[in-house]
Amino acid sequence: MRRRLLALVCVSASLLGGCGLLPDRAAERRTVTVWLMQHSASPEFLGRFTEEFEREHPALDLDIRIQEWTGIGEKVQRALDTGGPGGPDVIEVGNTQVTQYAEGDGLLDLTLESMRDWGRDAWLPGLAEPGRWGSQQYGIPWYAANRVVIYRKDLFRRAGITAPPRTRDEWLTVTEKLNTGGNQGIYLAGQDWYTLAGFIWEEGGELAEGDDGVWRGTLDSPAALRGMEFYRRLQALGDGPVDADEEHPPQAGVFAEGRVAQIVAVPGLARAVVRQNPDLEDRLGYFPVPGKSAGRPGAVFTGGSDLVVPADTDVREGAVEVVAALTGARWNTDLARTMNYVPNKASLAGSVAGEEGVAAMAAGAAQGRATPGTPRWGAVEADNPIKEYMTKVLTGADPATEARRAARRITEALAFD
Template identity: 75%
Template sequence: MLPGGKERHTVTVWLMKDSASGDFLRKFTEDFERGHDDIRLDIRIQQWTGIVDKVQKALRAGPADAPDVIEVGNTQVPQYVEGGRLTDLTLESLRDWDMDKWLPGLAEPGREGTQQYGIPWYAANRVVIYRKDLFEEAGITAPPKTREQWLADTEKLNSGGNQGIYLAGQDWYTLSGFIWDEGGDLAQESGGIWRGSLDSPAALRGMDYYRRLQALGNGPVDADEEHPPQSGLFADGRVAQIVAVPGLAQAIVQKNPELADELGFFPVPGRTAERACAVFTGGSDLIVPRNTDERFRAVSVVAALTGAKWDTELARTMSYVPHKTTLASAVSGEEGAAAMAVGAAHGRATPSTPQWTAVEADNPIKEYMSKVLGGADPTTEARRASRRITEALDPNVT
C-alpha cells in the first residue's frame, strides 16, 4: 500500500530471452515505476522454444494466471488473434502511437482487417555483409546501389580465387525480398481465401534475379544458409559477400579475428538507387491479452516500451532497428544497424494468416528454388509450389 492508501498493482510482462539486456530492463523498470507509482513491474523472461503453446495456454487462462503484456514474434501474432483472445489496441494506436510511421514488416502481421492487436517493438533484417579488402582488390570503391550494379560488381569480385558471393540455394527469406521488390508475393488473399502466388509474373522475375545472383557463387542449390552455416564459410574462405543479419559478423570475427577491421555492411540493393530492396523483417510485437485485469496499466507499459525514449535506447543497446521509420537516426552511427534500418523501411513479413506455419513446416518454396536453380522450368515449378502453398493454407481450396 502506498502513502494515502493508494494501492500498487502488479503488471506481469513476458519478454523473450536476449531481446533486451539485463541492464536495459533494470533501467526501464526503475524509470517506469518512478513515473507510475501505482504499478509494480514483474518482468519474466521466456524461452523461444515452446513459446507458442505457452502463450496460447496463457491466453486461455484466468486473469490470476495470465500475463498482462507479452512479447511475441511479429509473424506469430496471427496465430494469437484467432479465437478473439487479444485486446484490440486500435484506438491507442491511432490516437497516441503514430501507427502511420511504424515499420510495415512489424505492423502488418499485428493487424487483422482494421484492428491492431500487435504493437511493433523492434526489428532486425538482412543486409549484405562484405569484405572491404576484397572490394578494394576488385577496384570497387563503393557498395552497389542497384540490383543490376550488384550483379556486375559480384561478377567482378569473382577473380583471383575469390568467391563473389555465397548464397545458398534455399535462402527463401532473401528470395522473398526480390519477389516483393518486383511487386509479387508468396501468397495472396482474396475473399478470405489465401492462394500461393509464386507463379505470378512479378514473383517469377524475383526468382530469376535470385538465380542470376546465386550463380555468381558456389552456394549449394539444395541447402539453406544454415546447412552449413554461412558464417563459417565466410570466415574460412575468400568469400566477398553474404546476405545475413549484421549480428552474424560477431560469429565471423570470432572464427577469424583477422577480419575484424575488414567487414562492412550495406542494404540489399533495390531496382533503383532511390529505394533499397524489400527485405523480410523479423522482430517482435507486444500484445495485451483480453483476459488481463490490468488493461489500462498494461497499455501504459506498452506505450512506455515502444515510446521514442526506450525504443531508441533498446535499438542502440541491442543493435536493432527502432519500430518507426522516424527513429532510424538513433542507429545511424552503427554501420550494420543503419544498413538494416534502410531496408526495414520497405520491409515485409510472411503472409498474415495463422496457417502460414503449415507452409513453413514442409516448405515448398525451398524445393521450388532448388529445382529452378538445378535447371527446371521456373513457371512449371512455380505453379506446383503455389498449389502446395494453397493446400497448406486451406486444404479445402481447389
C-alpha cells in the same frame, strides 16, 4: 483545537488503512506481469526501464519474466486459453505470430490507442502489418531486424570497387567482378527463401494473397517469377549449395574461411564470423540489399517482435501503459542503441546511425515486409514448398512449371479444415 484533534485521529487511523480522508496507497498498487524473450533486452536496460516506469506510475509494479524461445508458442497459447490472475498482462511475440493468437479472440484490440496516440502510420510495415488481424491492430511493433549485405572491404578494394552497389544491376556487375581469383563473389545458399521473398516483393509480387479469408499461393505470378530469376542469376556467382539453406552449412563459417566477398545476413552474424576468424574484424562492411533503382534499398523480410496484451488481463490500463512506454520513442531508441536493433519507426533510425551494420539494416527496414498475414502460414513453413521450388529452378527445371506446383502446395497448406 477540533481541527488539530481531527488531524491526529486521521494520522493514527491511516496506520490502520486510513480514516476515509487519506487514500491507502499500498492497497491501490497493481502488478503488471510482462513476458519478454531471452536476449531481447539486456538486464541493464530492463533495470533502467523498470525503475523509471514505476517512478512515473506509482500505482503500478512491474514483474518482468524472461521466457525462452523454445516452446514459446504453446506456452503463450496456454496462457491465452487459461487466462485469469497470475498470467501475463503483456507478452512479446514474434511479429509473424500475432495473427495466430488474435484469431482465437485471445488478444486485446489496440487499434484506437495505436491510431490516436502511438503513430501507427509511421511504424515499419514489416512489423505493423503482421500485427493486424483484419482491420484491427493487436500487435504493437517493438523492434526489428532484417538482412543486409555483409562484405569484405579489402576484396572490394582489390577488385577496384570503390563503393557498394546502389541498384540490383550494379550488384550483379560488382559480384561478377568479385567472382575471380578463387574467391566467390557471393555465397548464397539455394534455399534461402527469406532472401528470395525480398526479391519477389521488390518486383511487386507476393508469396500468397488473400481475399475474404481465402488464401492462394502466387509464386507463379510474372512478378514472382522475375524475383526468382534475379535470385538465380545472383546465386550463380558463387558456390552456394543449391539444395540447402543458409544454415547447412552455417554461412558464417563459410564466410570466415576467407574466400567469400559477400553474404546476405543480419549484421549480428558478423560477430560469429569474427569469432571464427579474428583477422576479418576490421575488414567487414555493410550495405542495404540493393533495390531496382538507386536511392531506395530493396525490399527485405523484416523479423522482430511485437508486444501484445491478453484480452482477459485484469490490469488493462497498466498493460497498455507498459506497451506505450516500451514502444514509444524514448525507450524504443534506448533499446535500439543498447541491443543494435532497428527502432519501430523509420523516423527514429538516426538513433543507430553510428553503427554501420545497424544503420544499413535500418535503411533496409524502411522497405521491410513480413510473411503473409494468415495464421496458417506456419503450416507452409513446416513443409516448405518454396525451398524445393528454388532447388528445382537452380538445377535447370522450368521455372513456370515448378512455380505453379509450389503455388498449389501453398494454397493447400493455407486452406482451413
